[in-house]
Amino acid sequence: MDVSTAPEPKARLPFLARMLRLPHARGAGRREGMVENRPFLTVLTHAVLLLGVAVIAFPVYVTFVASTITAEEVLAAPMPLVPGPHLIENYREALLHGAGNSAAPVWRMMANSMISALVIAIGKIVISLLSAFAIVYFRFPFRMFFFWMIFVTLMLPVEVRILPTYKVVSDLNMLDSYTGLTLPLIASATATFLFRQFFLTIPDELAEAARIDGAGPMRFFWDVVVPMSKTSMAALFVIQFIYGWNQYLWPLIVTTQEDYYTVVIGIKRMIAGGGEASVEWHLVMATAIMAMLPPALVVILMQRWFVKGLVDTEK
């Protein structure tokens, strides 16, 4: 897509604003001598927006508040709604010693999550780039068969193939290891398919020009295909990092040692078992807040690239 033809978010805003009849979009009406003022609509639209934000943000806020007070205060009814003074102490406790049934410290679980998410995201990108490159640029026997094999697995969620996958991983002695945590999740039909679609939009002449320039297939891959896919890779990284970070079912069944727990499993373990009163909610909440941070940071830091990767293919 050419940069100039890409819909610019800014250009769309006035249209959106006009639809919502926001005050600054009424220039056209004013020129025609029409005095249009509908404060009611303005108030209503803002109220809806604020309500939406509140519905989504309030639970996060409650979690944050709960992570700054003591265990007794969390269980008090009603629970206080202003942050308390125990922020640093709760977070240090959770980070260094963990909570509840899970004795593993949270820093360890965060590290596990980070390793799995990174390996899954990067692994998926590398594997999908290579397999899409093979499918698009090479003519080998059963090429379309392999493509459809990959495509068909799109229709199967992890949960469907979890038992056979578990059997394979356990037979290969990969339970309780980073390999076991990440490898089965790396194969990705979605990413392969996305890269394939992107590669198909790269004109054939580019590959031919590279051939005449003397670039072999891998040289073409590194010097032309990979740089051109940068934005798509960034978008996929964000999506796959979050996917990897949020994995629950798979880490739950392949890990039995606390050393390999991811933070998502850790939170579950902290509240599992024991009665309502024995759960150290303030530490659980602190862990939850910490578990939310890395995906949020990845999105915030990579937002510009992410959006570019979805709207613009730099061609």
Next chain:
Amino acid sequence: MAKVELRGVRKSYGPLEVIHGVDARVADGEFIVIVGPSGCGKSTLLRMVAGLETITVGEIAIGDAVVNEREPKDRDIAMVFQNYALYPHMSVYDNMAYGLRIRGMSKAEIDGRVKKAAGILELGPLLERKPRQLSGGQRQRVAMGRAIVREPKVFLFDEPLSNLDAKLRVQMRFEIQKLHRQLGTTSLYVTHDQVEAMTLAQRMIVMNAGRAEQIGTPMEVYEDPATQFVAGFIGSPSMNFLPGKGAGAGKIALEHGGIVHHAAGQVDTGRSVVVGIRPEHLVVADPADAFFAGTVELIEQLGADTLVHVAHGADSSIVRRPHGLQPEPGSTLHVSADPSSVFLFDAASGARLR
């Protein structure tokens, strides 16, 4: 620089043969244009010279070496593509330098060559830009720059000007000619535009349906077309064709009435032929001397000339008239031509009858 030879070159995709044996010799330093309608196999032929398509039968030689089995990079050619095929993420400089870097050339030499090519093509101020920041004409020049820096034996151009607007096309045509005079590199240039072919070519290969119908200089092809196809393809507006039958010495009776005098050899009486006369050779004549008469259907004023469409039975002919001398639509026009400018073609095969 080198000569290029095509010897009995054929190309098939499975059972479908698309090029039916082309023989051509391109002399060292010559500028050859391969011209033909779309689907005639001209691009395929060029891509076979480039090494992007395999050669089914026959041989292609660059210099003295047969290159059938060589990879494109080992053929010492450079190609300019219709859509430029610039690497979008590389600067103009890197686009030109890429091929040289792969060849492991020293930085200083690459720099020298790129700067020199940029000088020739006036790309100096644009070297740091990305292709998307350039206009169509500039991109085209970068694509040519990428070919020049390689200092190849042969330049291959695959319809390089068809993505440009009419004015820019004329300008780039001029620049390509200038470049060829300056560098003197053997060039093969593919186009479907007969004007481009006429103006650029030292010699041209007119292709139709996978065959080279005629090879010759533009004026040879224009003045002495080998087949009805070539006669109709080269020249704008294209030649008028009127079906008729031999009617004694030097005479053809047209199907829709009228007698055409020609200077070609003996045509058996009753033999079906096609008479070809270029619009610029048709003249308005006295009814007594005219080949035929027709009704003026349409007038197209082009400024310098006027094209008069004359209906004659089911046929329609175009007469090119100087500006200001056009008849009224609906009036009757009597036309004739110099017998020496009348071409005859066999009605069945389209071959020229001389």
